[in-house]
Amino acid sequence: MGSRLHAGKMDTHDLFRRLGAGTKFNYQRFGKDAERFKVLRLQQKKGSTDPLTAIDFFSSGSHDIVNDEDDEKDLELEQESKSVKRKLKDEGKTSNSSQKKKKKEKASVMTEDEAIQWISSSEKKPIDLKDAKDQLSVKRLKQLHQEKVNQIRGQNKIHVHGTDIPDPVCTFNELQNEYQLDSKVLQNICTAGYESPTAIQMQAIPVMMHKREILACAPTGSGKTVAFCLPVITNLRKPVNKGFRALVMSPTRELAHQTYKELLSLVDGTGLRVHIIKKKDTVKKQGPKSKKVFDILVSTPNRLIYLLNQDPPALDLSTVEWLVVDESDKLFEDGKTGFREQLAAIFQACSSPALRRAFFSATCAPDVEKWCKLNLDNLVVVNIGARNSAAETVEQELLFVGAENGKLLAFRNLIRKGLNPPVLVFVQSIDRARELFHELVYEGINVDVIHANRTQQQRENVVKNFRLGKIWVLICTALLARGIDFKGVNLVVNYDFPTTAIEYIHRVGRTGRAGHKGKAITFFTEDDKPLIRTIATVIKQAGCPVPDYMTGFRKLETKQRRQLANAPPKRQSIRTTPQFVTQKGKGKGRKRKRKAGKKVEAAVAPKDGVTSQETTDNGNVVESLALEP
Numbered sequence: 001m002g003s004r005l006h007a008g009k010m011d012t013h014d015l016f017r018r019l020g021a022g023t024k025f026n027y028q029r030f031g032k033d034a035e036r037f038k039v040l041r042l043q044q045k046k047g048s049t050d051p052l053t054a055i056d057f058f059s060s061g062s063h064d065i066v067n068d069e070d071d072e073k074d075l076e077l078e079q080e081s082k083s084v085k086r087k088l089k090d091e092g093k094t095s096n097s098s099q100k101k102k103k104k105e106k107a108s109v110m111t112e113d114e115a116i117q118w119i120s121s122s123e124k125k126p127i128d129l130k131d132a133k134d135q136l137s138v139k140r141l142k143q144l145h146q147e148k149v150n151q152i153r154g155q156n157k158i159h160v161h162g163t164d165i166p167d168p169v170c171t172f173n174e175l176q177n178e179y180q181l182d183s184k185v186l187q188n189i190c191t192a193g194y195e196s197p198t199a200i201q202m203q204a205i206p207v208m209m210h211k212r213e214i215l216a217c218a219p220t221g222s223g224k225t226v227a228f229c230l231p232v233i234t235n236l237r238k239p240v241n242k243g244f245r246a247l248v249m250s251p252t253r254e255l256a257h258q259t260y261k262e263l264l265s266l267v268d269g270t271g272l273r274v275h276i277i278k279k280k281d282t283v284k285k286q287g288p289k290s291k292k293v294f295d296i297l298v299s300t301p302n303r304l305i306y307l308l309n310q311d312p313p314a315l316d317l318s319t320v321e322w323l324v325v326d327e328s329d330k331l332f333e334d335g336k337t338g339f340r341e342q343l344a345a346i347f348q349a350c351s352s353p354a355l356r357r358a359f360f361s362a363t364c365a366p367d368v369e370k371w372c373k374l375n376l377d378n379l380v381v382v383n384i385g386a387r388n389s390a391a392e393t394v395e396q397e398l399l400f401v402g403a404e405n406g407k408l409l410a411f412r413n414l415i416r417k418g419l420n421p422p423v424l425v426f427v428q429s430i431d432r433a434r435e436l437f438h439e440l441v442y443e444g445i446n447v448d449v450i451h452a453n454r455t456q457q458q459r460e461n462v463v464k465n466f467r468l469g470k471i472w473v474l475i476c477t478a479l480l481a482r483g484i485d486f487k488g489v490n491l492v493v494n495y496d497f498p499t500t501a502i503e504y505i506h507r508v509g510r511t512g513r514a515g516h517k518g519k520a521i522t523f524f525t526e527d528d529k530p531l532i533r534t535i536a537t538v539i540k541q542a543g544c545p546v547p548d549y550m551t552g553f554r555k556l557e558t559k560q561r562r563q564l565a566n567a568p569p570k571r572q573s574i575r576t577t578p579q580f581v582t583q584k585g586k587g588k589g590r591k592r593k594r595k596a597g598k599k600v601e602a603a604v605a606p607k608d609g610v611t612s613q614e615t616t617d618n619g620n621v622v623e624s625l626a627l628e629p
């Protein structure tokens with residue numbers, strides 16, 4: 001009998017099957033054995049696909065048992081099937097998204113085979129081993145890919161918000177492969193000496209290449225201009241004679257001109273044509289003569305509005321497909337200091353349904369973000385590093401100078417110790433810029449001054465000469481606080497304490513650009529005490545030491561902060577001449593002083609010519625925006 005039974009396994013199994021027809025195995029008891037012999041895999045090979053159907057298969061007794069091991073494997077399959085059934089039942093109670101999440105989690109902790117079984121079971125499809133493996137490997141690949149993307153973002157401090165966000169790129173060549181970046185543009189990038197994209201470029205360019213609207217916030221000097229210029233150029237591809245297809249808005253002429261230059265060098269050889277609205281356009285009250293032969297327009301809002309407001313409008317923006325708002329938080333500010341109204345009118349004039357909008361700045365205001373979230377289509381928000389923080393490449397220092405007259409002493413002290421030009425010196429108003437200039441002009445250093453009341457020609461010459469190194473120390477107002485990229489500024493001196501953290505971040509951001517190191521010294525007096533805490537906090541966040549007592553000052557209330565932002569403290573004039581001398585014969589004295597001042601300016605900057613415009617002190621912030629068309 002025994003020998004008969006052992007004569008062939010098939011007989012034994014056949015006998016068992018016959019005897020056991022309609023009976024059930026004790027799966028609880030044999031579960032461990034089934035697991036040991038991997039019944040599950042065999043059953044799959046046999047082509048029994050769905051664990052749900054496998055249970056029926058077992059209990060019907062119609063399965064083909066090959067050997068004892070197979071029995072045990074079958075047991076496991078039923079056990080597994082049961083548990084899957086239970087899971088599916090449980091999962092039925094949960095939402096779709098949590099189902100997916102659980103599946104994903106489960107897949108990541110299982111062995112490959114278990115995962116295949118699990119995926120197919122939970123999707124209630126028949127198991128096709130190849131399909132399931134493919135599906136798993138696709139999922140695995142996706143998971144690995146996402147991990148890699150997260151790693152790149154983590155390493156570069158790229159934070160993103162939004163759905164379906166395109167992956168960052170790590171090289172400019174990737175842009176050519178994935179987004180057909182023009183080889184001439186790639187060549188221009190090489191010529192400019194840009195070896196690899198900066199963090200904001202890595203993420204913002206792909207986002208814009210997918211024609212997604214974007215709100216981007218990245219530190220000063222981190223390459224935001226290229227981050228929006230490159231995708232605009234690549235999206236436009238070839239010149240088309242249908243009018244402006246891209247518009248870049250900048251708050252100041254200097255910045256507009258700088259962006260214009262950057263665009264010119266990037267489009268070189270592509271045939272794309274860039275135009276900047278100049279004073280002569282506004283004087284003639286007309287846009288470029290043949291408006292159709294330009295592709296990209298760069299302008300300040302005031303000049304644009306001036307042309308749009310002509311009757312009939314001297315400019316047509318209905319063909320614009322890309323509207324880039326640089327320094328977006330500044331352009332969104334309302335009141336005298338901002339451009340909100342102008343921006344609204346410009347948005348209206350850009351009436352193309354294909355319009356995409358991009359907002360860039362080193363600092364982000366909550367109302368801009370709120371507006372963007374409400375109004376932009378499928379917005380992607382990109383932040384690099386901590387928001388509203390000063391560039392970490394700038395060594396920052398707060399210097400107590402006692403009272404107002406201590407500032408001049410402190411500055412002269414810096415000169416004595418040896419200034420390392422180029423140096424930018426920020427003051428809070430046009431009048432103070434002039435006063436300081438008159439004081440420093442006798443110090444034997446090449447110093448000049450720039451503010452909104454100088455003529456455009458003077459402003460252009462000053463910027464040019466500063467870039468060329470002919471001017472060592474440039475005294476400026478908020479006019480130059482934002483966006484201006486002077487290569488290699490070694491030192492920024494905040495002669496007057498900035499009235500907001502935002503203003504501070506932009507001012508000190510004129511140094512330490514494109515990865516270079518820079519230094520910023522901020523003078524403060526007793527009058528500046530209310531704002532010390534705010535600025536000290538920014539400095540501390542950037543990793544520079546500040547005395548503890550500074551961050552321990554009382555926090556300002558929003559109302560107080562606003563008041564201070566709008567009205568910087570009234571300061572004693574910057575002069576070494578005793579006041580009683582200048583106060584004698586007030587009227588005449590003033591006239592004489594003005595004349596003398598003009599002479600000094602003319603002597604120091606003869607090429608620039610001297611502004612004949614005398615002005616009242618209208619405050620630094622208002623001044624920077626009071627740009628006549």
Ligand SMILES: Nc1ncnc2c1ncn2[C@@H]1O[C@H](COP(=O)(O)OP(=O)(O)OP(=O)(O)O)[C@@H](O)[C@H]1O
Pocket residue numbers: 193194195196197198201218219220221222223224225226361362482483484485487509513514
């Ligand atoms: N990929 C790059 N590699 C090296 N340098 C770059 C790269 N992209 C831009 N730059 C350089 O970095 C400097 C700063 O760039 P940019 O003026 O665009 O900064 P920004 O982020 O707009 O600063 P801000 O907020 O002050 O306006 C420029 O001199 C620019 O030429």
